[in-house]
Amino acid sequence: MNTKCARKMPALLPVLRKTLALLLVLMIFQLLSLSGCRKAGGVAGPAGSTGSTGSTGDSVSADRLEFGIMPDVDSIPVIIAQSQGYFEKEGAKVSLQLFRSAMDRDSALQSGQMDGVISDALAAAFAVQGGMDVRITSQTNGSYKLLAGKDTDIPAIQDLAGRSIGISKNTIIEYVTDRMTAEAGTDPAGLNKIIIKDIPARLEMLQQGKIDAATLPEPLASVAIGNGARILGSSDQLGVNPGIMLFKASSVTGKANAIAAFYRAYDRAVDYLRKTPLTDFSGILIAEASFPENIAKTMVLPEYTHASPLPDHTLAQVHSWLLERELITADTDLKKLLSIRDDRFLGKQQ
Numbered sequence: 001m002n003t004k005c006a007r008k009m010p011a012l013l014p015v016l017r018k019t020l021a022l023l024l025v026l027m028i029f030q031l032l033s034l035s036g037c038r039k040a041g042g043v044a045g046p047a048g049s050t051g052s053t054g055s056t057g058d059s060v061s062a063d064r065l066e067f068g069i070m071p072d073v074d075s076i077p078v079i080i081a082q083s084q085g086y087f088e089k090e091g092a093k094v095s096l097q098l099f100r101s102a103m104d105r106d107s108a109l110q111s112g113q114m115d116g117v118i119s120d121a122l123a124a125a126f127a128v129q130g131g132m133d134v135r136i137t138s139q140t141n142g143s144y145k146l147l148a149g150k151d152t153d154i155p156a157i158q159d160l161a162g163r164s165i166g167i168s169k170n171t172i173i174e175y176v177t178d179r180m181t182a183e184a185g186t187d188p189a190g191l192n193k194i195i196i197k198d199i200p201a202r203l204e205m206l207q208q209g210k211i212d213a214a215t216l217p218e219p220l221a222s223v224a225i226g227n228g229a230r231i232l233g234s235s236d237q238l239g240v241n242p243g244i245m246l247f248k249a250s251s252v253t254g255k256a257n258a259i260a261a262f263y264r265a266y267d268r269a270v271d272y273l274r275k276t277p278l279t280d281f282s283g284i285l286i287a288e289a290s291f292p293e294n295i296a297k298t299m300v301l302p303e304y305t306h307a308s309p310l311p312d313h314t315l316a317q318v319h320s321w322l323l324e325r326e327l328i329t330a331d332t333d334l335k336k337l338l339s340i341r342d343d344r345f346l347g348k349q350q
Helices: 003-041 073-083 086-090 102-110 121-129 172-183 199-207 220-226 249-254 256-275 282-289 312-324 334-339
Strands: 064-069 093-098 116-120 134-139 144-148 164-167 192-195 213-217 230-234 243-248
Touching (some): 064 102, 064 256, 073 086, 116 121, 121 172, 121 312, 164 172, 199 220
Parallel strands (some): 064 093
Antiparallel strands (some): 144 213
16 A cells, blocks of 8 residues: 555544544435425325325326325315225225325325315316316315404404404415405405414414414314314304315326225215214324314314215305406306316215
8 A cells, every 4th residue: 555645544534434424414314304204294094105106197006096185174084084994995095195284285286296185166276277187076074263362352353453364375264264254344355364374383373372363274273262262253154165175187087996985985984973972083183184182172073974066156156256366367267167076976885
């Protein structure tokens, strides 16, 4: 060995050790970050993991459905269908992924990561506006409440002028907020809307007094009420229910048998929910879908129904709201929205 190089080796060893250590730390950090994203974003399916998709937008498996849920009561029948084995019994392989915001959910559907999602009529209209080929396959049972913080002096919707209201913009949350305030005789344009897209973060900010009011889906609305928040209005009182299941058109065509089995399992889960006390399955919702710890004491479930079509008038009302706010163009007309409904999977028994 060259004596000059030999003399330099001891001096280089500490540098090499530090470099290798730094590379090892970076590799571990990257692995943990990827693991954390998967754990935070998904509910493990029968195979124990959520799937991904290729650049074409087609799902990994021809017979597996990748389905996105939200931390709301619309998603509970889907979660129960998974936990009780109804999907498997009906012949459907389903992987569930939990999303904390409508924006993240819509991005996953648009990018082809999901076959279908728990969604709403507004998101469907935006998808059509953007040229995405989707199908509204059914309505869901959801509930939304406009709440005043426990330490505020806001007795009614009419007293919201100038007060901060946490919402997510251009979503079902803003839609039902505007509907509730307009029904109470208050101009929605005069509201001080604070955009908080992450639903649990919106709940937390309301409870900490960082905002005066917020519109929240169940079960988070019930959590806030249990902690002292007051109900100013609700979608139930208005009879407003634009929640839907939304699938890619390619999945409806290519995975028709799997989606039919998915809906048979969904209806079985509804039957289970009708006769089973919340305390019997609240632990599943907490463990599998990050529902709040105290939901068994606070949450009031909607009257779940078997999957049914989205009514014409619901789409018409949503379409009118979107047009008034210039969120969609006249090209996305009501006839076009009505045409993307596909009820072929509803009421089908094997």
